[in-house]
Amino acid sequence: MRVLCAFPEAMSSSSSCPPSCLALVALFLALLLHLSLSFQAGDRRPLPVDRATGLKEKTLILLDVSTKNPVRTVNENFLSLQLDPSIIHDGWLDFLSSKRLVTLARGLSPAFLRFGGKRTDFLQFQNLRNPAKSRGGPGPDYYLKNYEDDIVRSDVALDKQKGCKIAQHPDIMLELQREKAAQMHLVLLKEQFSNTYSNLILTEPNNYRSMHGRAVNGSQLGKDYIQLKRLLQPIRIYSRASLYGPNIGRPRKNVIALLDGFMKVAGSTVDAVTWQHCYIDGRVVKVMDFLKTRLLDTLSDQIRKIQKVVNTYTPGKKIWLEGVVTTSAGGTNNLSDSYAAGFLWLNTLGMLANQGIDVVIRHSFFDHGYNHLVDQNFNPLPDYWLSLLYKRLIGPKVLAVHVAGLQRKPRPGRVIRDKLRIYAHCTNHHNHNYVRGSITLFIINLHRSRKKIKLAGTLRDKLVHQYLLQPYGQEGLKSRSVQLNGQPLMMVDDGTLPELKPRPLRAGRTLVIPPVTMGFYVVKNVNALACRYR
Numbered sequence: 001m002r003v004l005c006a007f008p009e010a011m012s013s014s015s016s017c018p019p020s021c022l023a024l025v026a027l028f029l030a031l032l033l034h035l036s037l038s039f040q041a042g043d044r045r046p047l048p049v050d051r052a053t054g055l056k057e058k059t060l061i062l063l064d065v066s067t068k069n070p071v072r073t074v075n076e077n078f079l080s081l082q083l084d085p086s087i088i089h090d091g092w093l094d095f096l097s098s099k100r101l102v103t104l105a106r107g108l109s110p111a112f113l114r115f116g117g118k119r120t121d122f123l124q125f126q127n128l129r130n131p132a133k134s135r136g137g138p139g140p141d142y143y144l145k146n147y148e149d150d151i152v153r154s155d156v157a158l159d160k161q162k163g164c165k166i167a168q169h170p171d172i173m174l175e176l177q178r179e180k181a182a183q184m185h186l187v188l189l190k191e192q193f194s195n196t197y198s199n200l201i202l203t204e205p206n207n208y209r210s211m212h213g214r215a216v217n218g219s220q221l222g223k224d225y226i227q228l229k230r231l232l233q234p235i236r237i238y239s240r241a242s243l244y245g246p247n248i249g250r251p252r253k254n255v256i257a258l259l260d261g262f263m264k265v266a267g268s269t270v271d272a273v274t275w276q277h278c279y280i281d282g283r284v285v286k287v288m289d290f291l292k293t294r295l296l297d298t299l300s301d302q303i304r305k306i307q308k309v310v311n312t313y314t315p316g317k318k319i320w321l322e323g324v325v326t327t328s329a330g331g332t333n334n335l336s337d338s339y340a341a342g343f344l345w346l347n348t349l350g351m352l353a354n355q356g357i358d359v360v361i362r363h364s365f366f367d368h369g370y371n372h373l374v375d376q377n378f379n380p381l382p383d384y385w386l387s388l389l390y391k392r393l394i395g396p397k398v399l400a401v402h403v404a405g406l407q408r409k410p411r412p413g414r415v416i417r418d419k420l421r422i423y424a425h426c427t428n429h430h431n432h433n434y435v436r437g438s439i440t441l442f443i444i445n446l447h448r449s450r451k452k453i454k455l456a457g458t459l460r461d462k463l464v465h466q467y468l469l470q471p472y473g474q475e476g477l478k479s480r481s482v483q484l485n486g487q488p489l490m491m492v493d494d495g496t497l498p499e500l501k502p503r504p505l506r507a508g509r510t511l512v513i514p515p516v517t518m519g520f521y522v523v524k525n526v527n528a529l530a531c532r533y534r
Contacts, residue, residue: 060510062404064457065424065439067528070397075318075358079349079390080112081105081365081373082323100378100495101366107388107497108373114322114361116204116247204247204276218261221246225266242271247322249276251305259306263313272358273310274322277302279344285327287477290340291446291516293418296347303355320359321352331370339382340477342469346386346518347444350423353398362387375480382471382482385489386518389467392500393440393520397426397530401441402457419446420513422453426531427522434465437527442520445513453511459523464511465502468519477516 087095095101216224225245232238246262248255263273277299280289289295303319310317326344327336335341345362352360362383366374373384380388401424420443427438439459445451455462471479472488482489485503492498502522505511511521 059405059452061420061451061453062456063422063441063453064402064455064459065441065528066400066402067439067458067526067530070426070530071400072353072356072398074353074356074396074398076396077110077112078353078359078396079108079387080114080359080361081108082114082116082361082363084364084367085115086367095366095378098378100491101374103491103495103497104374104378104380104384105365108365108384108391112359112361113365116323204249218246218258218263219265221258222262222265222267222269225262225269229269243269244272244274244320244322245270247274247276250278251275251302256305256309259309260312263309267310267314267317270317272318272320273306273314274320275302275306276323276363277321278325278328280327285332285335287335287338287340290326290335290343290477293446296344296351296421297418299348299351300355303352303357307356318358319356320361321348321357322359322361323363324348324360325363325371327371331372333370334475334478334480336370337372337375337381337383337480338475338478339471339480339482342382342386342518343444343446345383346390346442347421349390349394350421350442350444353425354423380489380491381480382469385482385484386469388497389469389484389500389520390442391428392431393428393467393522394442395426395428395440395531399424399426399439399528399530420444420451421446426528429531429534434522434524437525437529437532439523439526439528439531440520441523442518443511443513444518445515448515450515451513453513455511455523458526458528461508462526463507463524464505464509465522465524466505466511466519467500467502467521468514468517470514470517 083096225243229243232241232243245266246259248259251259259273259275267273279295279298306319310319325331325336326341331337349360362373364372366372366378372381373387374380401422403422422441422443424439424441427434427436427440429436443453455464466485468485470483470486471477472481472483473479484500487501489498513519
């Protein structure tokens with residue numbers, strides 16, 4: 001204010017302009033001085049027009065989907081499950097008769113169930129009843145019969161409609177099971193971290209060198225698979241069994257060489273080529289690691305490497321990701337089993353289907369460690385609810401997504417979409433809440449700001465059902481509980497799964513995706529040609 005008062009006095013001593021002219025000039029010069037002072041270091045106030053986040057707020061993303069033909073069609077059992085052999089150690093197998101676990105498993109049907117893991121390297125199958133007939137005794141029917149007898153003696157109710165035996169456990173039995181699970185959890189973690197296992201031998205060849213001190217090359221492994229196929233043919237129960245392999249690890253140079261040798265010898269013997277993937281070392285992981293786009297994209301490069309070798313020898317052969325975990329070493333408590341880990345899991349599902357992988361098997365449904373879908377107290381974790389929504393809403397047909405960004409002021413460079421990931425499928429035709437021809441989007445927003453998406457083209461002005469999954473509780477991204485459209489998700493008191501209720505959005509409304517969240521969006525009545533028929 002002192003500067004503004006001084007200007008008229010200075011001008012009046014050296015100018016013959018009339019007073020009105022002097023006032024205008026003084027006002028003009030005062031404004032110039034005010035603006036110049038605003039740019040000095042002492043004035044930190046933001047300018048009212050040029051806001052730092054202005055461009056972000058003005059960016060509107062237009063989204064359309066190709067509805068004529070699918071770009072991929074994956075297996076009906078695309079999302080499948082794995083159980084580790086560790087569950088048969090000291091009676092864990094009994095837990096599978098829990099009504100609660102059976103209910104949770106049914107929610108993720110249909111699916112393949114893989115029985116395998118690190119402990120298969122120390123698993124021996126012994127036949128003792130008829131050594132002359134099959135090199136050592138009874139087949140699996142004998143052991144299944146004994147196991148079923150044990151269950152029957154433990155008070156089993158027969159569910160005639162589902163054809164499945166379900167143990168009816170009183171509360172005290174459930175508590176004993178949970179105590180036993182906690183004890184076994186400690187035992188198995190001790191074995192894992194000491195890398196010392198008790199014999200409970202099938203191979204995963206990548207671990208053979210470190211665990212057994214010897215290696216198996218791809219050609220020899222291929223010959224072993226051919227021999228295994230020949231051994232299975234005369235056995236009635238296995239004569240039509242499918243064979244999958246070689247179940248390699250991360251496709252680095254030596255592993256690619258193993259796969260190449262295997263495919264050259266036994267590529268036509270296996271029904272699908274399999275490999276495994278782990279994203280992070282579980283001993284050093286941090287919560288923000290799950291939000292890194294570079295980490296999310298590591299899988300894409302591995303897919304291309306596997307596909308290149310497979311297509312060299314058996315073009316069109318199905319490929320399965322037969323075992324995927326977010327973190328190694330059994331996972332990390334409050335991270336691998338948290339909401340944050342879901343970003344990796346949902347992106348894995350979208351990326352694999354989009355690149356033509358036929359099946360992905362999640363390690364593990366119920367197990368020790370922290371990479372599972374159900375914890376040792378039989379409570380579903382965030383990735384379980386994510387998988388349940390995926391099963392209910394996503395069909396096997398993959399659709400091409402077209403995204404464009406509109407800004408009020410053009411600027412060079414493309415719209416940054418790495419942190420905003422959008423996948424589209426035909427809606428699951430088994431879901432009777434939606435007519436055939438509907439489309440389901442699932443969207444991952446890793447930005448720290450909300451994103452606005454305008455549906456265009458065939459999606460314009462359609463009614464949308466939102467299934468927004470967010471963390472529940474004070475832990476934020478580390479939460480082991482989730483909420484759907486603002487309502488916490490948990491099993492009902494009677495042991496059944498809750499109803500997954502959508503939030504209807506007004507037709508033509510812009511989708512507003514909250515920061516650091518993921519969700520599913522069913523676009524109703526699109527009448528997409530690719531989705532009208534199975």
